[in-house]
Amino acid sequence: MPHCLDVHAFLHAPGPILDVRSPAEYAQGHIPGAASLPLFSNEERAQVGICYKHQGRDAAVELGLAIAGPKLAALVAAAKQLAPDRVVQVHCWRGGMRSGSVAWLLETAGFQVATLALGYKGFRHWAQTYCATARPIILLGGMTGTGKTDSLQAIARRGEPVLDLEHLASHRGSSFGSLGLPAQPSNEQFENRLAIALQQLPLDRPIWIEAESRRIGLCRIPNELFEQMLRAPMLQVERSRDERVAILVAVYQVAPITDLIAATERLHKRLGGQRTQAAVAHLQSDRLPEACEVILDYYDRTYAHALKRHLGPVYTVDVTGLSADDSAALMLDVASKL
Numbered sequence: 001m002p003h004c005l006d007v008h009a010f011l012h013a014p015g016p017i018l019d020v021r022s023p024a025e026y027a028q029g030h031i032p033g034a035a036s037l038p039l040f041s042n043e044e045r046a047q048v049g050i051c052y053k054h055q056g057r058d059a060a061v062e063l064g065l066a067i068a069g070p071k072l073a074a075l076v077a078a079a080k081q082l083a084p085d086r087v088v089q090v091h092c093w094r095g096g097m098r099s100g101s102v103a104w105l106l107e108t109a110g111f112q113v114a115t116l117a118l119g120y121k122g123f124r125h126w127a128q129t130y131c132a133t134a135r136p137i138i139l140l141g142g143m144t145g146t147g148k149t150d151s152l153q154a155i156a157r158r159g160e161p162v163l164d165l166e167h168l169a170s171h172r173g174s175s176f177g178s179l180g181l182p183a184q185p186s187n188e189q190f191e192n193r194l195a196i197a198l199q200q201l202p203l204d205r206p207i208w209i210e211a212e213s214r215r216i217g218l219c220r221i222p223n224e225l226f227e228q229m230l231r232a233p234m235l236q237v238e239r240s241r242d243e244r245v246a247i248l249v250a251v252y253q254v255a256p257i258t259d260l261i262a263a264t265e266r267l268h269k270r271l272g273g274q275r276t277q278a279a280v281a282h283l284q285s286d287r288l289p290e291a292c293e294v295i296l297d298y299y300d301r302t303y304a305h306a307l308k309r310h311l312g313p314v315y316t317v318d319v320t321g322l323s324a325d326d327s328a329a330l331m332l333d334v335a336s337k338l
Contacts, residue, residue, distance in 0.1 A: 002090070002103040002113040007126040010116045011199070015087035018079065020102045021120065025093065029188030031123055032196045034091075035082050037075065039068055039098045061097070068101065075102065076109045083111070091116035091123070124188075127195035132224035135203055138335055139229055139312070141211035142237030144174065144299040145244030145292075147324060148210050151237065154328035155208050161201040162208045168193045171217030174299070176263040178217060179255040190219040206335070213306065231312045233338055235331050240320045241296075248292045257283055264295065271298045 005013060017034035019026050022045040026036045040048065044067050052060035079088060088111055092098035095118050103113045116122060140155075142148050149166060156162035170184045171177040178184065185193065201207055211234060214226055221229070239247075252260060261283050268276045275294050282291035307314070317334055319327040 002107060002115045004095070004115050004117050005089075006117050007123055010089055010091070010114065010123075011196075013089050013114050015085070015089055015112070015114075016083050017089045017091065018082065018102070019120070020090060020092050020098050025120075028186055029120075029124070029192055031091075031120070032189075032193050037078055037082065037102070039071070039075070039092075039102055040064070064097070072105055075105060079106055079109075079111065086111040088112070089114045089116065091119050093119050094121050095119035124192075127192050128222070130195045130198055131191060131222040133198070133203070134228065135198075135201075136206040137228055137232035138206045138208050138338075139211045139232045139234040139310075140208060140237065140331070141234045141307070141310075141314070142239075143244065143303045144296060145248045146237040146239045147243075147247050147319070147327065148237055150247075150324035151319070151327045151331065152208060152210055154324040155332065157325075158328060158332065160208055160332065161205050163194075163197055163201065165194075165210060165212055165216055165221065168197060169216040169219040171219065173212055173216045175266045176252060176255075176260070179252060179259055179263065184218050187219050191222060194222070194225075211310075230310060233312050234310060234314045235334060236307075236314050236316050237327070237331075238316055238318045238320070243320060244296065245289050245292045248296075249288050252292075253288055257286075260288075260291070264291070267295070267298060270302075271295065 010017075011031075017031055018037040019030050019034045020037050020039045022038050022040055022042045023036060024042045025045075026038070030036070048060050048064050048067070051063045080086070082088070088106060090099045090103045090106065090113055095116055099115050099119060103115050106113050118125075140148050140152055149164075149172075152162055152164060156164075166172050166177075169190055170181050172181070184190075209229060209232075211229070212221060214221055261280050264271075264276060264279045264283065271279070271294075275297070279291045279294040282288070282294065315334060315338070317331055319330060322330065
């Protein structure tokens with residue numbers, strides 16, 4: 001019989017994780033790193049669900065067997081491709097018949113199989129609980145273009161615990177935040193990524209996090225974590241205006257002009273018609289630094305407004321003229337004295 005493991009043991013067990021839910025369920029959210037090995041297609045799962053609702057469990061089980069039967073050999077072959085050493089972990093939505101059936105099939109085919117107690121639903125409960133766990137935090141703040149992300153990465157290279165929310169959300173948190181990045185995950189998947197990332201960090205050391213709005217693009221920071229961030233001590237990074245513009249140009253100069261113009265036009269209501277037209281005209285004339293100058297005025301006002309809502313202490317760190325590594329060293333020195 002397959003071993004049935006709790007979430008912690010399941011995440012640390014050997015072998016790839018095989019998610020046997022439908023492709024649509026997997027796309028909505030899944031355990032990071034899990035491979036999709038669906039027992040039913042989206043349409044087949046819907047058919048079984050309708051049958052269960054109108055004809056009862058026995059009829060639904062018979063329909064499920066009829067649908068799955070011809071697929072068994074292909075499922076085993078796919079599992080062998082994903083796990084050549086034949087050690088796997090299998091889960092479905094609630095740890096019920098789908099994962100049980102696939103686990104039985106794979107064990108019959110010579111696999112060593114572990115299943116997840118309560119399935120993906122149990123993992124989601126664990127993920128939401130883990131995101132809400134209290135932990136010490138140091139917030140890294142500062143206006144747009146101060147190089148916070150580069151400094152955060154430099155802090156991570158020095159062995160400090162870092163939670164990169166923008167990387168997990170695949171977004172930089174502004175109208176321009178999606179340019180050059182992969183598509184954002186669903187909010188559910190963002191929470192899953194967040195929980196796994198937090199699990200890999202110590203609970204007894206301060207975690208460095210870049211200050212963000214409650215939303216990063218389409219992804220929402222869980223309320224409990226965001227409330228902790230609001231109350232955490234913040235190191236506010238400052239740089240010269242010229243350096244900030246140069247940093248923004250370096251980030252966005254690879255983006256197509258059409259995308260930059262579209263992102264600028266999305267700010268029309270906040271930036272104002274005249275400033276929007278000016279910024280777009282600069283972009284059309286290949287003057288990205290001048291466009292950044294115009295747009296920075298809006299982002300500076302937005303940041304100043306957001307800073308008023310921060311509930312924790314704020315310490316200013318001027319990193320003008322410093323590289324990301326030197327900035328990281330200075331911020332770690334300041335943090336050590338808090």
